[in-house]
Amino acid sequence: MSAGRHAARLLLALAALLIGAPVLAQSTQDLLPVTEAYKLSADPAEPGVLKLHWTIAPDYYLYRGRMKFTGGEGISLGEAQLPDGEKHHDEYLGDVETYHHTVDARIPYTAVAGTTRLTLAVQYQGCHEVDPKICYPPHTEKLDLALPAGAAAAPAAAADAGFGATLQALGGNRGAGAAGDALPAEQAFRFEALATARDRLLLRWSMPKGYYLYRDQTTLKVVDAPALQLTPAWPPGTAHHDEHYGDVTVYFDQVEVPVGVNGDLGSRRQLTLQASFQGCQQGGICYPVMSRSVTVTMGSEVAAGGSGKDAATPPAAKDPAPEPAMSLWWALLLALGGGLVLNLMPCVLPVLSIKAVSVLESGESPARARSHALMYTAGVLASFAIIGVAIVALRSAGHALGWGAQLQQPLVVAALACIMFAVGLSMSGVVQFGASLGNTGAALANRSGPAGDFFTGVLAVVVASPCTAPFMGSALAYAFAAPVAYALAVFLMLGLGLSLPFLLVGFVPSLARRLPRPGAWMETLKQVLAFPMYLTAVWLAWVLAQQRGADAIGLLLVAMVLLAMTLWWFERSRHRGLASKLLVLVLLVLTAVPLFYLGKVQRPTAAAAATPGVVAYTPARLAELRQAGTPVFVDMTADWCVTCKANEHAVLDTEAFRALLAKTGAVYMKGDWTDVNPTIAAFLQQYHSPGVPLYVVFPKGGGEGRQLPTVLTRGLVERALLDASR
Template sequence: MKIGVFGLFLLLFFTPVGFANPVQGAHIEVALISEVTTVKAGEPFTVALRLQPETHWHTYWRNAGDSGMPPRVQWQTPEGVKIGEFQWAYPERVPFAHLMNFGYSGESFLLAQVTTPADYALSELHLQANARWLVCEKVCIPGEAVLNLTLPVTHEPAVIDKKWQSAFAKTRAQLPIVVDWQAQFQFVDNHLVLKIQNDSLNPTIQSLAFFPIEKDLIHNAAPQAFVQEANILFLRIPQHAFFKTAPAVLTGVLVITRAGKTDSYEITAKPDSVLLPATFLQAQRIGQVADNSATINVTTEVTSFFNLLLMLGFAILGGIILNLMPCVFPILALKAVSLAESQGLSVERQRWHGVIYTVGVGCSFLLIAGLLLGLRMGGASIGWGFQLQSPLFVAILTYLFFAMALSLSGVVSFGTRLMGIGDSLATQQGYRGSFFTGMLAVIVASPCSAPFMGTAIGFALLQPTGIALLVFLALGMGMALPFLLLTLFPQWARFLPRAGAWMNTFKQFMAFPLYLTVVWLLWILGRQTNVNGMAIVLIGLVLLAFALWVWGHNPHVRPYWQWLHRSLSLCAMGLAIALLNSSLLTPMTTATAIRVDSAEQRLISAYSAEKLAQLRTEGKAVFVNLTADWCITCLVNEQVALETPVVQQAFIDKKIHYLKGDWTNVNPEITALLTQFKRSGVPLYLYYAVNASEPVVLPQLLTPTLILDVLNTP
């Protein structure tokens, strides 16, 4: 009897039948389980990674959506044993603030098929899974564990494990059915348009959701519009902000609810032109029924008229404020001079100059908007001020400002058409000068971002092309409005000084702000490249000055000497331009760290999405500063607010981690954060209080008092 009890003890505790070790992680239990308790050599069977998060916590699907990470496993198996890819049940849409993730809010099973060779000789099968996962609620916690599963191998048919039988069956019922339906897709007008045709679609669809396998194709949080016409289904979904290029084929999971029953299908669509039916384009309400009795379910994100008016108002207001930013000051000063000089002109001609200047500003904003939207549709992750991320563009702008400054200083005289509406205002060329002054004002304003402007541009970049261009046009209208009003209402100009000899002195004086602008641009260039890149442009400036001096000082009357002077000038100019092609004007790789000021106990790091997630997971207070060396607004904010002793001491006292993101050169991680908060350019300031789920978004113009108020808010 004693032997029998001892044998029973051994049987219960040392027989490796379905032996698995569940792991209890933070807010989740993870285990490797099997559908069978015994394995027959040569016959496939199924195992699963079981994830059981706590209530209100969730894990992720294969495409996690806007954030998150799908579970991953590295297998270690005996020789000859093969394990297939995970089979994923269809996901849920898991909203988080303005983001949308794809995952599972409850218990989930990721199935994988295991195949042993027919000549497998061992008496047991040991599987090891090195698993990694991410579980999230208001914060996200990564986890990893080594999971083990040991099963006996016999020559008998495998025995189903009753404990997990229903779980495996339920999961299989939620696996998308791989179908070969006729499907075409097209990316057009910032939207994915999808056409699917099959007789299985005949029953009326109550709701649906499309989950692409590939990331960054659709705007995950946007409602998905669909139309059903008999056995044809049309979908229209806004594309992702970081959409690059259309895939060769589009694969995704279509989850459909009909008569209270939910089915899922894995479809593969081929690229082709898709023409939406007229009934789709006319639908404005959810559940509208067309005359042909085709049911139309529309849940598309239609920009409301009120929101559009609000954003247009923000754009106009931001454009007006943009005139007050330091980067536009030289142009404003020259325009003020031109107004004083033009007081003798007829009212009609002054008004025309104002209108043409406005057209120049508007055309420039539309040109930048078209380029910005086109590059984003082509896959570039860029935003407002993107052109200043190019050292070549900064170098060209440096040449331009230097030439303008030389002209105002009297080194060379080639008119002021490019700088303001000046001496040639009374001529036909003055109208062209008005137009190009407007264009130049926009170019020099590109590093700046005014209050309200960032919100308007961020809104525009998520809209269809027509609405986006309208918002940019409103921004240009706001920028041109002060000068336009002065020309439309000449009586206001009486407040300006009368024209006189002081004008020439003032123009020469205004050369010095332009020289300072050149120094600032050279500093940006040095930060983008290195001192060698800056030296190349300095050499180019010397050649440019020489070329302009030779061109403007040609006292010779004889054609031969005139030809020689101009040839020498053109050669010097050509060399200056050729230097712009130097390999030294190549952006440096973004530094991985800004600086560490341990002496002052300041917790400063370079921004990265991983670093921010880590600090938030640890429950730390974080202040994020997204900036760029070419952003004057950013630099002013740092000097007058962020770098003041009182603010820095508050960071130290409250143990606030300061993450600084440098967007001087292209940085996709920073662009992603800007897009997340619907901004298209820097600056962006975020404050995450201890254990806060959402940050406080600070204004674009900072003061020490404002920052301290935010930091002291409970």
């Protein structure tokens, strides 16, 4: 269990203390040593059969499927005969069988002629099932017993440890596991390299079940061009405590790593890549450091390094969009229109509630209306400028960052949820920031200052990022590929479009005069507009649940309760002494503590259930489908992307779309960018997409994929799939 999950549960326990729930400390000091919890005895009296017996202490159990038996020198073991265990669903291992109290095993064996000792390794694993609930690591006992008279001898055969002994000598015996069952290194760790663009590679390691790869024991270099620098973007792995390396990150099953190639490639069409890496068999041996060399034709081929030889597979998709063809002026016009339409998107509307109230509060004062408009615009433009500079800087350094990428960070999502919750409490009247509450237009007009208007503009930009308005996608794509000055101009024009309605209200008196007169009725309106804020906080909490699961939601709820307590006491302490105001600071610090631990919560390890009719995106699977001549509809999406969800509801998650897939023989492939995913980021970068949604339709006969607009219609998708199936 990760440190983040421990921290999450600790903080939830602390929250329970606030309402008086006692928390009992549990100590692991009373746990039995593994050999006392599971006492193993052996009976070799019967020739050809070894009987094993475990006496299991109360409140402990053994896993049936975690037992392994390995014969020593001159001993060949048959299949172990074990009784059926009790059915049990394990949090990590799934459906398993377990034993309580006692268990007996019978293991048939044969011995090579001349063998005098019955030697074998017995591996087993079990858990303590009451508090403190822990599982022991796999434990191995070496047995050395006298062979009974008349034990059957096997035909003469080589009685050496073979490949397993060699691996143990080279990589070190882990003290647990059946080394003789270990696969050769070429089969245990298959290595491939795919060129996805002129300056980008995708590396892939594939391991059978029970094998893992170390992240930090991997080095990469270009053999025939040492001046080139390789920058891998490793995806999140599995936290693992290693007896040699300490706390490390490892990968099971398969890992795909996008790699940037930095430097002057010149006229080179091929690169020879050397990868050195190390991995282990879970509960078994560790392999020595392995090196594989592969030759990759940049932008066109796959090289397989399973045995250190080159092996080409069908061509990869070519880069479909080298440079944006539109002019700067056209991009600026699209950006202005996209920013203007962004005001109507559902993710921006809650923040516009704040701005609408502040504009109404300005009443008949032209100076006040202009101040609101200018400070709000300043906040919007400053935020867009910072986003533009950050994206340009990170992309020039070889990192992938897209529109809305900040919502891939769980801490940002949680902080935004708390901000929306706090704004909602303010609009509901729980707390007032600024002047005291009044019932007249004069009191309302004095409540918000320039800083509040500026912050509202910043908040509008932050929450606008999950939305992509029509015209906006093309403008952002231009900005992501254009020179720095042009890119910043596009981002600033997006900001101008977003703030344009309020600029018009502030600087066109005839429009301002059409606004309702301020009065006591506005307090009711303000309280009503608090509910979109609460709904936005709920939506952000849902996004967080998709990213980090129930532990993160528990921490967020604790933070929200503490935040509500902070704001409540802040309002009560206005006319109190210094001690009351210091308590506000203490409560504010306590509010930040759950958010701090939330950043340490890891993504849930359990895989989500597959959606019927949807294939998860991987470059390898896409290449296989294209090689087979299958049309493919690729959908890059994210849970925080409002435009993605709207397209799914209107077009993609419908019976008509599923019928269209069946009619055209197309495969629906989906990539989830809710969390950081370098593989999907590489695909987005390949198509010069500023973020999600990205829709690409690959035709049946091969060739380049067709990129669709970010806002879909049924007719548009139908035409694209019919064309792709011809």
